[in-house]
Amino acid sequence: MSIFRALDAAASALIAQQRAMDVISNNIANAHTPGYAREEALLAPRADERIGGVVLGRGVHVAAVRRIVDPLLEKALTGAEAQTRFWQTQAEALQNLSPIFGNLAQTRLADALNRFFSAWQGLAAQPADPVQKALVRDAAQTLADTIRTTRAELVQAGDALRTRLGDGIARVNAILDEIAQINAELARLESQPNAPAGNLRNRRAALLQELASWIPFQQVQNPKGELMLATPGGGLLLAGTNARHLAVQQNAQGKLTIVWAKTGAPAQGLDQGGRIGAWLQLHNTRIAGYLQSLDAWAGDLAFRVNALHGSHAQADWTSAASNPALPISDPAQPNALAARVVSGSFTVHLYDATGAPVQPGGYAITIVQGTTTMNDIAAQLSALPGVIAQVDAAGRLVIHVQNGTLAFGQDTSGFLAAYGLGGVFQGHDAATIQLAPAVAASADAIAPGYADPTTSAIAPADGTAAQAIFWLASSDLPTRLDAWIAGFGTDLQQAQTRAQSAQAARDALAQRREQISGVNTDEEMIAMMRAQRAFEAAAKAIATTNRMLDALMGVIR
Amino acid sequence: MRVTQEGILQRALAGATQRWSEIARLEEAVASGKRVRSPGDDPSAYRAALATKRALALAEGAKHALALAEARLAASESALHELGNLLTRARALAVRMTNAAVTAAERQAAAAEAQHLLSEALAAANRRWQGEALFAGTNTSATPYALQAGGIVYTGDQGQRTIAIAPGRSVAAGIPGGTAELLNALAALKGLADALAAGKANLGAEIGALTAAHEGVVRRTAEAGAALASVRREQAVWDEMRTALVSEQARRTGADLPATIARLNEARNALQALYLAITRMQSLSLVNWLR
Numbered sequence: 001m002s003i004f005r006a007l008d009a010a011a012s013a014l015i016a017q018q019r020a021m022d023v024i025s026n027n028i029a030n031a032h033t034p035g036y037a038r039e040e041a042l043l044a045p046r047a048d049e050r051i052g053g054v055v056l057g058r059g060v061h062v063a064a065v066r067r068i069v070d071p072l073l074e075k076a077l078t079g080a081e082a083q084t085r086f087w088q089t090q091a092e093a094l095q096n097l098s099p100i101f102g103n104l105a106q107t108r109l110a111d112a113l114n115r116f117f118s119a120w121q122g123l124a125a126q127p128a129d130p131v132q133k134a135l136v137r138d139a140a141q142t143l144a145d146t147i148r149t150t151r152a153e154l155v156q157a158g159d160a161l162r163t164r165l166g167d168g169i170a171r172v173n174a175i176l177d178e179i180a181q182i183n184a185e186l187a188r189l190e191s192q193p194n195a196p197a198g199n200l201r202n203r204r205a206a207l208l209q210e211l212a213s214w215i216p217f218q219q220v221q222n223p224k225g226e227l228m229l230a231t232p233g234g235g236l237l238l239a240g241t242n243a244r245h246l247a248v249q250q251n252a253q254g255k256l257t258i259v260w261a262k263t264g265a266p267a268q269g270l271d272q273g274g275r276i277g278a279w280l281q282l283h284n285t286r287i288a289g290y291l292q293s294l295d296a297w298a299g300d301l302a303f304r305v306n307a308l309h310g311s312h313a314q315a316d317w318t319s320a321a322s323n324p325a326l327p328i329s330d331p332a333q334p335n336a337l338a339a340r341v342v343s344g345s346f347t348v349h350l351y352d353a354t355g356a357p358v359q360p361g362g363y364a365i366t367i368v369q370g371t372t373t374m375n376d377i378a379a380q381l382s383a384l385p386g387v388i389a390q391v392d393a394a395g396r397l398v399i400h401v402q403n404g405t406l407a408f409g410q411d412t413s414g415f416l417a418a419y420g421l422g423g424v425f426q427g428h429d430a431a432t433i434q435l436a437p438a439v440a441a442s443a444d445a446i447a448p449g450y451a452d453p454t455t456s457a458i459a460p461a462d463g464t465a466a467q468a469i470f471w472l473a474s475s476d477l478p479t480r481l482d483a484w485i486a487g488f489g490t491d492l493q494q495a496q497t498r499a500q501s502a503q504a505a506r507d508a509l510a511q512r513r514e515q516i517s518g519v520n521t522d523e524e525m526i527a528m529m530r531a532q533r534a535f536e537a538a539a540k541a542i543a544t545t546n547r548m549l550d551a552l553m554g555v556i557r
Numbered sequence: 558m559r560v561t562q563e564g565i566l567q568r569a570l571a572g573a574t575q576r577w578s579e580i581a582r583l584e585e586a587v588a589s590g591k592r593v594r595s596p597g598d599d600p601s602a603y604r605a606a607l608a609t610k611r612a613l614a615l616a617e618g619a620k621h622a623l624a625l626a627e628a629r630l631a632a633s634e635s636a637l638h639e640l641g642n643l644l645t646r647a648r649a650l651a652v653r654m655t656n657a658a659v660t661a662a663e664r665q666a667a668a669a670e671a672q673h674l675l676s677e678a679l680a681a682a683n684r685r686w687q688g689e690a691l692f693a694g695t696n697t698s699a700t701p702y703a704l705q706a707g708g709i710v711y712t713g714d715q716g717q718r719t720i721a722i723a724p725g726r727s728v729a730a731g732i733p734g735g736t737a738e739l740l741n742a743l744a745a746l747k748g749l750a751d752a753l754a755a756g757k758a759n760l761g762a763e764i765g766a767l768t769a770a771h772e773g774v775v776r777r778t779a780e781a782g783a784a785l786a787s788v789r790r791e792q793a794v795w796d797e798m799r800t801a802l803v804s805e806q807a808r809r810t811g812a813d814l815p816a817t818i819a820r821l822n823e824a825r826n827a828l829q830a831l832y833l834a835i836t837r838m839q840s841l842s843l844v845n846w847l848r
Contacts, residue, residue, distance in 0.1 A: 032563050103595040110607050114614040121618040124721040125625050461697035467721040474724030486604035489596025518561035522843040
């Protein structure tokens with residue numbers, strides 16, 4: 001045996017321990033790097049050498065640098081991350097919506113509704129008092145404004161989500177591109193033996209984790225060992241080095257959908273997790289639901305208050321807009337309350353310039369559901385003495401009485417309430433509700449009593465209409481509003497609870513991953529001491545061999 | 558089980574975040590004295606609190622409406638009482654004038670006095686309160702009773718002025734318009750004034766009419782008084798209801814302060830213990846022992 005073999009074996013140990021130290025140092029350096037998986041240098045004896053009849057070892061080498069991960073745990077962690085982000089994002093966004101729904105100190109819409117009913121109670125007690133009428137008008141104005149503001153704020157919150165969704169999808173596409181690049185690099189490196197690919201895999205793992213915070217996905221390896229990512233609906237997001245981009249699309253109803261950028265076809269299942277899923281659900285389901293309920297409630301409020309409103313005589317009246325080509329009860333009318341118009345009639349009370357009724361008991365205007373149009377009503381009204389009625393370009397019924405006034409009453413068709421004629425409000429939902437033009441022009445148009453069906457007389461101290469509107473305070477209108485607000489509270493509470501439990505599940509998995517893949521600096525210190533000692537021993541072996549060589553050389557000299 | 562330094566820090570961070578969030582929530586509850594402030598705190602309690610808040614607003618409205626009804630009824634009762642006094646004085650005058658020894662000059666003076674009593678009675682019957690005629694039914698802008706050639710004319714309506722207290726609950730805020738008692742009273746006074754002006758000596762019929770009218774007015778006065786007493790009883794009921802609602806609202810939304818403060822201290826201690834544990838764990842690392 002050559003003495004140089006001993007030097008060679010010791011030298012291999014120096015190199016191997018030095019590499020091991022490199023791995024240990026890298027582990028220590030990344031001990032607190034998010035997503036880093038510790039590595040281990042696997043030492044193995046070099047291939048033996050047979051010399052004569054003797055088999056001799058040739059030292060040591062680093063056979064591989066192994067990345068310590070549990071693939072199943074990594075997958076579970078990305079799934080948990082998607083769920084945690086989904087609920088956390090919902091909880092945060094709903095918390096941001098909270099001021100719109102108010103708090104007990106300032107309940108906003110509920111306060112405005114309370115003040116509205118209180119004002120009618122005051123008018124019912126003092127029907128002839130102009131101050132009470134002014135208070136009712138102010139309360140009605142505040143209520144309509146608060147409803148519209150609430151709706152506008154919800155719409156604005158939805159629009160902000162759409163913007164964030166666009167930014168989020170751009171980031172998802174960038175992540176997919178980067179993972180595709182890493183896949184290409186990995187494929188190149190791993191075709192060579194012992195190539196250092198650990199950090200690329202760490203980078204890819206971190207990107208997958210970030211991707212999971214945006215969208216839910218499934219990951220599999222194809223038979224070639226390439227990473228493939230798919231949406232929960234089965235659409236391929238990434239196959240090896242090919243990434244498919246996503247885009248956001250909004251349909252005519254305002255609903256947002258995530259589609260494949262190239263084909264425009266919907267990418268299924270992305271609303272089930274991640275921030276993108278949370279924003280989709282908030283925009284398409286939660287906020288859309290709040291808006292739908294608010295619209296229905298505001299329309300119902302306007303209709304029911306108008307239906308109970310009393311009679312006030314004045315010369316000019318204007319209804320809400322319509323499509324004159326369609327019957328006034330047609331659900332296709334731009335007025336959502338049109339569907340509430342039924343066959344029936346309403347009474348028009350006409351008064352002369354002195355205020356005396358032209359015909360005590362008034363004139364009946366007939367409405368047939370599905371048939372009567374705005375023009376038909378204009379024609380019936382124009383046939384009355386001194387009345388000029390026409391439908392303007394916006395489909396509004398415009399009425400003028402020459403040398404006299406007109407009051408409405410006894411409406412069994414719902415037309416007056418739906419189209420805001422003689423009512424308190426015009427508008428059919430939370431976006432359009434506003435004071436009726438007559439009320440907006442003068443608080444005198446607030447009518448606390450009804451025209452007598454026989455004499456057409458309107459008694460100034462008749463507070464029966466005001467009282468009937470006040471009694472709506474015990475109807476389902478306030479309780480539906482309370483339910484709407486409490487429903488939001490339930491959504492918020494549910495999102496917060498789910499976020500907490502998802503976070504707990506994710507933290508448990510993260511802890512488990514940390515136990516397997518995390519760096520324990522004490523362990524690394526011990527490994528470092530081990531490597532250091534081995535290095536020192538190998539160096540000693542070299543020094544000893546060197547002295548042996550010196551001795552040998554001395555003999556020769 | 559492998560334990561890493563990063564794992565210890567992550568657990569510590571999660572624990573501290575949770576404790577801080579709990580401390581913030583409890584401190585807010587202690588500062589405001591409220592357990593429920595927004596819909597997300599407790600949706601069902603919040604919904605009930607909204608309903609109670611509405612009921613409190615209604616109770617305030619009811620209190621105001623009852624005060625209004627009370628004042629209006631008191632004004633009506635006072636006017637009716639005044640009318641009753643006028644009828645008593647008129648009857649006394651009529652009895653005095655029935656004596657045959659009454660001179661023409663005395664009769665003339667009595668006629669003037671009767672006319673004055675009629676004017677005062679008309680003023681009482683047309684009494685206004687906050688701009689509204691008290692005895693005109695719901696046609697409160699009218700001057701309901703007028704003296705015309707044919708007698709007393711009523712231009713109000715037959716309506717009853719009511720005031721809404723709460724949904725489905727109203728109270729009468731006066732007597733119905735155009736009641737026979739008021740018309741009879743005014744007619745009886747006019748009859749006396751006319752008889753005295755005509756120099757009529759036998760006033761038996763007029764005295765009878767005045768007596769009957771007085772009884773009628775007294776009956777209506779008693780009715781107004783009864784309505785007033787009823788309104789006052791109702792005021793007491795609403796006051797009690799309001800107190801009960803305030804107490805219910807406080808119970809439903811208020812924080813249990815002793816328990817909240819105890820939990821706050823517990824959370825603070827837990828946070829301190831957590832920090833201590835982290836510091837101790839960190840000091841045990843091998844890094845600290847290697848030189």
